[in-house]
Amino acid sequence: MPVTIQDVAREAGVSVSTVSRAFTVPDLVKDETRQHVLHTAERLGYRPNRAARGLITGKTGNFGVIVPDLSNPFFPTVLKGVQARAREADYAVFLADCDENATEEIALVQAMAKQVDGVILCSSRMSPSQLERVVGTTSLVFINRQVRDHPTVLMGAAGGMRQAIDHLAALGHRRVAFLNGPKASWSNRERRRGLRHSARHDMEIVELGPFAPRFEAGPHAADLAIAEGVTAIIAFNDLLALGVMSRLADRGVSVPGEMSVVGFDDIPMAGMATPPLTTVAMQNERAGRAAVDLLVNLLTVSGAEAGDLRRELDCQLIVRASTGVAARS
């Protein structure tokens, strides 16, 4: 039932080679013929079978993207970027969710390997030794994870952290808590790095945690921060910050009156919280697009010239209502 290249060839009165070339190497076929072929193909509704094409070219025209958890609002946005850019570059994308599970992640890469030209690993949970098991099975691009010799897009947080610190300092905060995320995560290291670089003599930083980067961890973190007597809290991410705010509300601590709160990520719900959360916005969608660019580049480049292996996106503090002038102690 599906129309093949043969059908088009017969209908157009040419050989299959000509039809094939009309699509893939247009300048090899006479203008007139090409027009005719293309027109016939259009009329018949022909679309090349990518599997068959892949069989001979070795390229599938697909790639995969693996995320740790779709229900974490951070990932769908980068996925959206990946998806959009992939479509522009005429690739289709396989999606997989590894449920925060590194073993599953390996299995997914291996399962995908044969049907994709490459895969994008988003905040990979794999240990270095686990990574070695998948390196080489297919082309890999990482998001928010640095791996030797592999293209990476990083969402730098240092700039945003500095902005956050300066913002709080300007509001008169002198003692601020930072709530750590998962110790192993690249993102957390990156945020801490930003913290160190933004050190000021007029501000004391109290590090707490690590905490799970989730809403549920917020209350515990909030209690610790209150006990530390800080006037502002910078949370590893928005989810955690939201949990903190929820607890503060329960304990009758007004935000930003008595406590200012800053998050990271600018997930959609950050702007919808009460009060709307001041946060550092990442360029998730851009990151997704950049990852695709890196992958396409990796695939098309001769291999001799490596191209750029690393793209770093900066971020931006978005001041909303959860931060205000420091409370008098």
Place this chain on the structure above:
Amino acid sequence: MPVTIQDVAREAGVSVSTVSRAFTVPDLVKDETRQHVLHTAERLGYRPNRAARGLITGKTGNFGVIVPDLSNPFFPTVLKGVQARAREADYAVFLADCDENATEEIALVQAMAKQVDGVILCSSRMSPSQLERVVGTTSLVFINRQVRDHPTVLMGAAGGMRQAIDHLAALGHRRVAFLNGPKASWSNRERRRGLRHSARHDMEIVELGPFAPRFEAGPHAADLAIAEGVTAIIAFNDLLALGVMSRLADRGVSVPGEMSVVGFDDIPMAGMATPPLTTVAMQNERAGRAAVDLLVNLLTVSGAEAGDLRRELDCQLIVRASTGVAARS
């Protein structure tokens, strides 16, 4: 470099047919031989090339799923269910986001058609006439959209609506606003249907809208509802409800003291709002899984027996802190 069936055959000292059969029709090959083949394949790290297999079987082992907008928090959860169930059934899934654009949606289905066995359309934005253009190009399963002769999983809202109404009635509310979502949406019709079925003589319903099902539409809706003098609001979805609550807070209307608010969907941020939102929880992940089941069924069944074409999931009111006893008027 990748290991093919030939390599395994040579290494195992058998023909390719035997290797193939060892995988696909195990009982046709002698136990001993099969073990040997399987073992050799394992040792060599052989994984069948699905493209080549698909070429001859006509099945790709993939399917697609198209969602209107990944940044709408409703969809990632159903995507998660799709993804998980697909993996269990040994299918890989292509993801596409049509950006709420029906034309794009058509193009995506057509582009996917050749490389999938079927596609799942999630809250399809296509008009009936547009739908006809894609019907037949591949097997289709719908989520939250009814299409003649096509398998569908519906997240019924009638039950949840009745629970919401009864809940509000029990709290003494006598005049309640319903904020309509998009008029064309199946979900909105479904919610209104629930509304009619739950009609009570002791409660008056004021219908407002339609409104865009987004946070930004909330303030406008809230103002209208206040003007109507209702004591409770049922919003088309959580996003809208959250926007309403935000406006109520700005206007100094206490929730639930002066106004109760109910949403639909139970998106993650519903529980994190202040106050946490009372809402009707849909079984998104289950819906995703069900859609895959329907599709697999559609693909494997002889065609003679249609199997069930329709799966309806019920929903559940989750009472949180945004609803309370009606204010004395």
Place this chain on the structure above:
DNA sequence: ACCGACTCTGCAAAGGATTGCAGAGTTTCA
């Protein structure tokens, strides 16, 4: 001892596309 029924295996033909090679025309230039 022979025949039919079984079990297992291999040969070879698909399946839909791409591509090296060669042939048929056409043009250029001496």
Place this chain on the structure above:
DNA sequence: TGAAACTCTGCAATCCTTTGCAGAGTCGGT
């Protein structure tokens, strides 16, 4: 006018699997 150089097209091999068909053994039964 003839040869060389181009331009365009078609033939046929190839990619990796699956599968219909047939052949080679084995076994049981008569």
